[in-house]
Amino acid sequence: MARINLDHIRHAYSAKARAAGDFALKEVHHEWDDGGAYALLGPSGCGKTTLLNIISGLLHPSDGSIQFDGVDVTNLPTQARNIAQVFQFPVVYDTMSVFDNLAFPLRNRHVAEAEVNRRVTEILEMIGLSDMAHKRAQGLTADLKQKISLGRGLVRSDVNAILFDEPLTVIDPHMKWVLRSQLKQLHRRSGFTMVYVTHDQTEALTFADKVVVMYDGEIVQIGTPAELFERPSHTFVGYFIGSPGMNVLPAKVLGSHAVIGDQSVALPGQPKLSGESRIELGIRPEFIRLGREGMPVTISKVEDIGRQKIVRATFCGHALSVVLSEDEEVPSDAGITFVPDGIGIFADSWRVGMEG
Ligand SMILES: Nc1ncnc2c1ncn2[C@@H]1O[C@H](COP(=O)(O)OP(=O)(O)OP(=O)(O)O)[C@@H](O)[C@H]1O
Numbered sequence: 001m002a003r004i005n006l007d008h009i010r011h012a013y014s015a016k017a018r019a020a021g022d023f024a025l026k027e028v029h030h031e032w033d034d035g036g037a038y039a040l041l042g043p044s045g046c047g048k049t050t051l052l053n054i055i056s057g058l059l060h061p062s063d064g065s066i067q068f069d070g071v072d073v074t075n076l077p078t079q080a081r082n083i084a085q086v087f088q089f090p091v092v093y094d095t096m097s098v099f100d101n102l103a104f105p106l107r108n109r110h111v112a113e114a115e116v117n118r119r120v121t122e123i124l125e126m127i128g129l130s131d132m133a134h135k136r137a138q139g140l141t142a143d144l145k146q147k148i149s150l151g152r153g154l155v156r157s158d159v160n161a162i163l164f165d166e167p168l169t170v171i172d173p174h175m176k177w178v179l180r181s182q183l184k185q186l187h188r189r190s191g192f193t194m195v196y197v198t199h200d201q202t203e204a205l206t207f208a209d210k211v212v213v214m215y216d217g218e219i220v221q222i223g224t225p226a227e228l229f230e231r232p233s234h235t236f237v238g239y240f241i242g243s244p245g246m247n248v249l250p251a252k253v254l255g256s257h258a259v260i261g262d263q264s265v266a267l268p269g270q271p272k273l274s275g276e277s278r279i280e281l282g283i284r285p286e287f288i289r290l291g292r293e294g295m296p297v298t299i300s301k302v303e304d305i306g307r308q309k310i311v312r313a314t315f316c317g318h319a320l321s322v323v324l325s326e327d328e329e330v331p332s333d334a335g336i337t338f339v340p341d342g343i344g345i346f347a348d349s350w351r352v353g354m355e356g
Pocket residue numbers: 013024042043044045046047048049050051199
């Protein structure tokens with residue numbers, strides 16, 4: 001396993017790139033822990049695959065360098081980086097049995113046959129393919145073939161890292177859930193450094209210890225699922241993580257109050273602003289209380305989603321969502337209050353600190 005250092009990495013697909021906007025991946029400078037489970041999460045086109053390909057060696061970054069355990073691998077091809085990869089679509093040897101497909105990376109490295117047997121049997125068990133061990137891969141369905149690809153990615157125990165690029169796309173929804181939990185368990189048991197690309201927040205939040213949220217070519221936050229939920233660093237994180245996402249309301253700040261329309265909201269401290277142009281107040285729907293008192297809102301819809309209700313409303317002319325538990329009532333003449341600790345102030349999209 002290895003610690004991964006991304007040292008001032010940037011990438012542009014055009015050699016003429018100059019301005020920040022020309023870079024598909026803006027500067028990334030981070031150290032990822034040995035044995036960490038990281039998910040790269042973000043919408044299509046935000047640069048996840050570009051970053052993953054730089055780690056795997058499929059792509060040479062325009063600037064910066066990458067180290068595994070302090071060894072510079074920037075100029076090493078994929079084969080020399082000692083990594084395992086699982087792609088979005090299955091890569092299997094059709095003429096081989098399921099067992100031999102998994103054994104291939106081990107036999108290739110001259111691992112003793114007893115150890116091959118032990119590892120392959122363990123992984124087959126984990127991915128639920130023990131019964132098919134001696135069946136030929138040819139003719140199997142796409143999701144069974146993808147399980148073989150996953151198994152092959154997991155079978156070696158001497159890799160620097162395992163990289164997964166949207167590996168569950170072709171797996172049916174129930175199996176997706178099972179495999180995700182098994183991958184998490186395997187990570188706990190094995191301590192592999194794992195990097196997992198996805199645009200699905202459930203997949204990222206269940207798999208990873210640390211979620212790397214990317215937006216428009218930039219890493220906007222690296223945090224535990226709880227940190228992303230409780231203290232999003234950027235309005236995009238607030239909006240992208242959570243369902244519904246964080247409410248983002250244009251605001252003015254006066255000392256330790258925020259003014260939204262004709263309403264004044266007490267803040268947990270005084271935001272440290274320095275002349276930014278766009279100020280917003282962010283609050284998650286879970287941190288808004290709805291009752292007979294408080295600031296006036298106009299409710300447009302109440303959605304029942306089982307153990308919770310989502311109330312859609314308008315507050316000072318802005319759309320707002322509130323999450324209530326199923327037994328909470330929704331008064332006809334409702335008012336809202338914000339839980340102070342759930343409030344964040346964002347200047348030009350980035351969270352600002354507060355004093356006091
Ligand atoms: N080979 C390429 N040549 C030129 N531009 C590219 C190339 N590959 C990716 N891009 C551009 O770089 C940006 C980042 O793409 P990337 O594939 O890394 O995003 P992504 O987050 O992985 O998206 P997706 O989830 O759709 O795969 C996008 O604007 C994309 O159009």
